[in-house]
Amino acid sequence: QEYLAAIAAQNPAINGYITLDAEKTLAEARAADERIAQGRGGALTGVPVAYKDIFCQTGWRSACGSKMLDNFVAPYTATVVQNLLDAGMVTLGRTNMDEFAMGSTNESSFYGATKNPWHTEHVPGGSSGGSAAVVAARLAPAALGSDTGGSIRQPAAHCGITGIKPTYGIVSRFGMVAYASSFDQAGPMAQTAEDCAILLNAMAGFDERDSTSLEREKEDYTRDLNQPLKGLRVGLPKEYFTASNSPDVQAALENAKTLLQQQGAELVEVSLPQTELSIPAYYVLASAEASTNLSRYDGVRYGHRAAQFADLDEMYSRTRAEGFGSEVKRRIMIGTYVLSHGYYDAYYLKAQKLRRLVANDFQVAFAQCDLILAPAAPTAAPKLGELNQDPVQAYLSDIYTIAVNLAGLPALSLPAGFAANGLPIGVQLIGNYFAEAKILGAAHQMQ
Numbered sequence: 001q002e003y004l005a006a007i008a009a010q011n012p013a014i015n016g017y018i019t020l021d022a023e024k025t026l027a028e029a030r031a032a033d034e035r036i037a038q039g040r041g042g043a044l045t046g047v048p049v050a051y052k053d054i055f056c057q058t059g060w061r062s063a064c065g066s067k068m069l070d071n072f073v074a075p076y077t078a079t080v081v082q083n084l085l086d087a088g089m090v091t092l093g094r095t096n097m098d099e100f101a102m103g104s105t106n107e108s109s110f111y112g113a114t115k116n117p118w119h120t121e122h123v124p125g126g127s128s129g130g131s132a133a134v135v136a137a138r139l140a141p142a143a144l145g146s147d148t149g150g151s152i153r154q155p156a157a158h159c160g161i162t163g164i165k166p167t168y169g170i171v172s173r174f175g176m177v178a179y180a181s182s183f184d185q186a187g188p189m190a191q192t193a194e195d196c197a198i199l200l201n202a203m204a205g206f207d208e209r210d211s212t213s214l215e216r217e218k219e220d221y222t223r224d225l226n227q228p229l230k231g232l233r234v235g236l237p238k239e240y241f242t243a244s245n246s247p248d249v250q251a252a253l254e255n256a257k258t259l260l261q262q263q264g265a266e267l268v269e270v271s272l273p274q275t276e277l278s279i280p281a282y283y284v285l286a287s288a289e290a291s292t293n294l295s296r297y298d299g300v301r302y303g304h305r306a307a308q309f310a311d312l313d314e315m316y317s318r319t320r321a322e323g324f325g326s327e328v329k330r331r332i333m334i335g336t337y338v339l340s341h342g343y344y345d346a347y348y349l350k351a352q353k354l355r356r357l358v359a360n361d362f363q364v365a366f367a368q369c370d371l372i373l374a375p376a377a378p379t380a381a382p383k384l385g386e387l388n389q390d391p392v393q394a395y396l397s398d399i400y401t402i403a404v405n406l407a408g409l410p411a412l413s414l415p416a417g418f419a420a421n422g423l424p425i426g427v428q429l430i431g432n433y434f435a436e437a438k439i440l441g442a443a444h445q446m447q
């Protein structure tokens with residue numbers, strides 16, 4: 001009730017939540033109370049959580065930020081959501097996002113932009129900007145996001161909170177609306193790395209309904225939280241520490257370096273030479289996968305359907321013309337083009353090869369270090385309208401996050417200082433496959 005009251009008072013100014021249902025929330029809360037009274041509660045029982053609009057949950061509208069799914073009430077529940085429900089967490093609502101998770105500012109949402117709670121003339125980042133904003137504004141103690149190309153880490157950084165994108169395959173994608181399936185991964189967003197570790201414990205696990213889910217033994221992601229950093233080798237990729245970052249971001253990176261050194265970590269220079277290839281590789285591959293994933297929105301099975309059409313072809317085209325926003329259409333066109341006969345080898349196949357090169361860079365670097373320190377974005381959160389003028393400019397701002405998705409690696413973003421204008425700045429810790437516990441431990445020590 002306390003959170004619902006705060007949301008009613010403060011959400012209109014930031015537009016972080018786009019779907020609320022107090023009755024459902026309070027029913028879940030009462031069930032949690034009962035469970036605690038019966039002595040069946042766990043650490044998360046009764047703790048409220050917000051879900052990015054990309055996660056399906058029975059009976060809740062899950063629109064993925066799109067007009068196409070504005071009328072879609074999910075008939076089933078995503079595995080991650082179910083896992084948190086099983087732990088007794090209480091659903092607060094669904095948070096705003098860029099349409100189909102395509103964007104870096106939240107401005108492509110059909111439901112209007114979310115505002116950064118630190119400064120409402122600025123964006124919260126994207127695409128999980130609603131989740132980041134509601135956690136930062138204390139309108140949820142935790143939220144789930146999804147990260148295809150930085151969408152957990154970049155908004156977490158812009159809103160001064162902590163978020164982790166796990167190794168590809170350890171969190172189920174079942175029930176999370178597909179954008180680019182070989183990249184998409186869900187993860188927790190919260191105030192601290194400790195909270196993220198507790199949430200990840202509840203979220204992760206094998207799921208036979210996700211064909212890329214990994215069968216691994218259950219891990220305790222909190223196990224390294226109190227591990228001292230002495231002797232930890234932290235790599236500084238020379239391609240990431242450049243003058244193209246804003247001075248505020250450079251200063252935050254220096255803060256993080258000092259903090260690590262003070263605690264006995266050893267800083268080593270490493271190189272990720274293929275860094276600049278990651279943007280063209282990502283935007284070819286993610287758009288290709290998006291164009292096939294989004295072909296299901298045809299007006300026949302579910303979602304929006306045009307009211308007027310002469311025949312079936314016109315029904316398809318009008319439905320899609322009306323239902324999708326301009327950024328989604330741009331991605332579908334790019335994706336269809338790079339997959340088409342005659343261009344497949346030149347673009348799609350080539351991009352797959354670049355993906356391998358980018359992934360190999362990290363393996364060379366991890367021979368020299370345990371974790372990598374990196375910026376989360378080249379600047380603090382831009383002003384509303386500043387980035388969405390020019391799509392290429394927006395794509396370029398993903399330079400520090402998307403290589404991790406190309407490689408399928410885990411990475412976390414944590415607060416590391418403030419810009420001159422008062423906006424928070426985050427930095428990333430990137431680990432090798434399955435190094436979540438190590439990343440979370442280092443982040444906890446830095447917090």
Ligand code: GLN
Binds near residue numbers: 149398
């Ligand atoms: N900026 C990236 C994109 O638009 C973010 C994607 C994501 O992580 N969902 O593709």
